[in-house]
Amino acid sequence: MSQDSEPRRGWEPPYIIPHRYDNSKFGRRIARDNCCHHIDGVDVEYLLSRYGSPLFIASERRLRDNVRRVRNIFERHYQPVIHGWSYKTNYTSAICNILHQEGSWAEVVSAFEYEKARHLGVPGNRIIFNGPNKGRAILERAIHEGARLHIDHIDELELIETIAKEQNKTVPITMRLNFNTGYTDPWNRFGFNLESGQAHSVVTRIKRSTQVRLTGLHSHIGTFILEPRAMSEQVRLMCQFMQEIEADGKCTIDALDIGGGLPSRNALQGIYLPPEQAVPAIDDFGEAVCTALSKGLAQRTAPPPLLFIESGRAVVDDAISLASTVVGTKQLPDGRAAAVLDAGINTMLTALWYHHPVKLTKPKPGNPVDTVLYGPLCMNIDVMRHSVYLPPLAVGDQLVFNPVGAYNNSQWLQFIEYRPPILLIHLDGECSIIREAETLPDLCRHDRLPAHLTSPGHVP
Amino acid sequence: MSAELANILRELIEKERLSALAVSANGFAFDPRSGQSFTVNHTGVATMELLLANHSIESTVGVLAKQYEMPTDVVLGSVEVFIRQLARYLA
Amino acid sequence: MSSLGRNKADWRSWNVAITGMNAQPDNPGPGLAVARCLRHAPEFRGRLIGLGYEVLDPGLYHRAVFDTSYLMPYPSEGLESQLERLLEIHAKEGIDLIIPCLDAELNTFAHNEERFAAAGMRMLLPQLEQLRLRAKDNLGELCSRLGIDTPETVRISDTGFFERCRDEGWSYPLVVKGIFYDAAIVNSPEEAKSAFHRIAAQWGYPVLAQQLVSGYEINLTAIGDGQGNMLGPVMMRKRAVTDKGKAWAGISILDTELEQMGRAILAATQWRGPLEVEALRSNDGRLYLIEVNPRFPAWVYLTHGVGCNLPQLLLRLVAGDHPLVLPQPAPGTLFIRYAEELVTTLEQFESMMIKGVLITPQAAGTV
Secondary structure (H helix, E strand, O other), rough: OOOOHOOOOOOOOOOOOEEOOOOOOOOOOOOOOOEEEOOEEEOOOHHHHHHOOOEEEEEEEHHHHHHHHHHHHHHOOOOOOOEEEEEEHOHHHHHHHHHOOOEEEEOOOOOOHHOOOOOOOHHHHHHEEOOOOOHHHHHHHEEEEHOEEEEEHHHHHHHHHHHHHHHOOOEEEEEEEEOOOOOOOOOOOOEOOOOOHHHHHHHHHHHOOOOOEEEEEEEEOOOOOOHHHHHHHHHHHHHHHHHHHHHHOOOOOOOEEOOOOOOOOOOOOOOOOOOHHOOOHHHHHHHHHHHHHHOOOOOOOOOOOOEOOOOHHHHHHHHHHHEEEEEEEEOOOOEEEEEEEOOOOOHHHHHHOOOEEEOOOOOOOOOOOOEEEEOOOOOOOOOOEEEEEEOOOOOEEEEEEEEEEEEEEEOOOOOOOOOOEEEEOOOOOOOEEEEEOOOOHHHHHHOOOOOHHOOOOOOO | OOOOHHHHHHHHHHHHHHHHHHOOOOOEEEOOOOOOOOEEEHHHHHHHHHHHHHOOOHOOOOHHHHHHHHOOOHHHHHHHHHHHHHHHHHH | OOOOOOOOHHHHEEEEEEEEEOOOOOOOOHHHHHHHHHHHHHOOOOOOEEEOOOOOHHHHHOOOOEEEEEHHHHHOOOOHHHHHHHHHHHHHHHOOOEEEEHHHHHHHHHHHHHHHHHOEEEEEOOOHHHHHHHHHOOOOHHHHHOOOOOOOOEOOOOOOOHHHHHHHOOOOOOEEEEOOOOEEEOHHHHHHHHHHHHHHHHHHHOEEEEEOOOOOEEEEEEEEEEOOOOOEEEEEEEEEEEOOOOOOEEEEEHHHHHHHHHHHHHHHOOOEEEEEEEEEEEOOOEEEEEEEEEOOOOOHHHHHHHHOOOOHHHHHHOOOOOOOOOOOOOOOEEEEEEOOOOOOOOHHHHHHHHHEEEOOOEEEOOO
């Protein structure tokens, strides 16, 4: 521990830091093996030198393993199970196609996502169409192509009926429900509420319709759920509702969609214990769901409904890392160390909600100190980590954030910087870029200059 | 090198604020006047030793640059920040 | 510390590491009291090693009780950090037994249990499933299974609840609680929100809201043998509390209903290790379960005072020495807590700050 027992040490800027008694270096000590040299056997520093920094690095192996594992966990207890790939979590084309090759359907929530799934070659009847804003044109296409429609509000239901009439069809629909499981805060802005009786009255309305037929129930109780019993209660309530509405024989439910919300091993802000202890195994969720399902279906004679799971985060999050480089270091007025990285919340927006685990690419000498990691933006909120114990950093040091696969490649911001490339490490260890870095022509493509603005004018 | 910085340092030394700071080889420093304790890193300890041995700022920077094989301007910038930290915590 | 010549089977000569050194006057961690129980057990002649998290944890410097003490990484730093640090300390001290004493660390210790055991450090503590069953946000389920009364409790992750709760049949005052620690009685939505934010900032989400039941608090501590049996129950009524509701005076009692409640909980959970049952006898005479804490309480020294020294019993149980008859603690023994200043040197403080260990006469110059 002591400095005198260590070998001669190199230069670091001299500092003096007043002691705070609630923040000793022992209290915040990190485990020794805290480096990320390789991803799938490929040297991260080599990748950065070849493809530039920052760089998203995706593992095909991990992605395929993850989706197989999630599906197997549910299939072990219940069949048939279909995994719907939640496009919004990461709609990079290669990522989507890996999952489609693994048998996942597309779960889309907007016209853009629908069109993207079709563009990738996903047939309409393997698309689950969710979301509160489905315009007429995309609904017409989706109905024509046989997508599974999940309705969010009454006006949408009416629009679907109108289109169905025009196309001379009876359209099967799934209803999105919301309710209070008692374990998570209810997301009651989506779909129809159970407790208030709203959901029941909509069912009555659908049963009278000649243009639509209720065949599925859907709910999504939240994101990053840490309590398996929440999903068990979700399934119980859905099964109970199904029995109630099937009782008069006027509808038969052939699919239950329990949405997503399964957590990854990321550190959600505001959770005291680290993810290894706070996040239950996906197996626990699978068991909770399937046990509740077999109880809920015990009295039912109709064939078992299809179980749709729309897990995004648990599938993709740890399959993608973000490697970045220190471009500057500073010492803050309160004595803490800080480093500026070439990647900020413009590339990793989820840093606003998660303490993403971060590792150096190789060990560094020096005692770890409380460090702030800033991104490259000229915004005060651009902080990758507010407090992480790392050895004193220097320009050129490289850091790897993981997991970052969920929501970052869809929510990233084009703000003052070009968005970086995404690299995929194939199963055989080969690498290829699956999304190019942005360039100036990319960013100027949508600009239009009226005749009088084609030049910046005369600069005196 | 600003004259202002040299003044700050002279004051720290003349008022015996720097010499009063007890610094152990471990980098633990204690200010008997305020009761505050500090962690000083190894380069900080080396810098303080040089300043207390009446080296000027230029000379301190020169010795450190040679000892750590660093460019003088890099060391100078860091030492300036360090002296301002000392002034802030010990004034 | 050489372990040569020590009989590892004999608990009397064990090196025992104890956490919970935060013996602050208004809300003391239990570690110092656990250590004093062992130090004052006539047969015990082993070494006591204090494990603290913050450099000013008072127990770390209490040389009359601890032979030495060390700083540890917070449980929030993860399993590997804890394991590495304890193995380091183990290499110097030869730890035979660890007694974790803080709610927030139990989960981490339970995860690391096998790896500690492989290194020769034993523990008697609840397993992850037992910790889950008694977690503050799960207690309602356990109670309804066992037919035990408990105040209605909900998990909340935003403050909207405090406005709408009156429509849902709740009334102020109510109790806002952290998932590991901290509780505040609040009289209005405004007070509730402020307590919510303070507690969430320290202990994270979810935060719990609990209906307030008026009455007086009674507590029980005991050890579960892992087969559903309750060993050595000692019961206490708080007679005076600090601002944070912690006992600073109490008296041993005998409440058979509380004892039965404890027995039912231990049997249902197959509890292993120490626990504290916090209960409340309401003004209309009903007994409510408030919390089950997976560790000894800070008032555990009273168990020594009533002749039923539970930390010593813990050592004997781990050693396989199952006492068949334990003395029945007599009601009417009081404890009154007091504060005392420990005097220590700058050198000790420096050593704790920089090296994370106290300088001990035996170890001086070797750490």
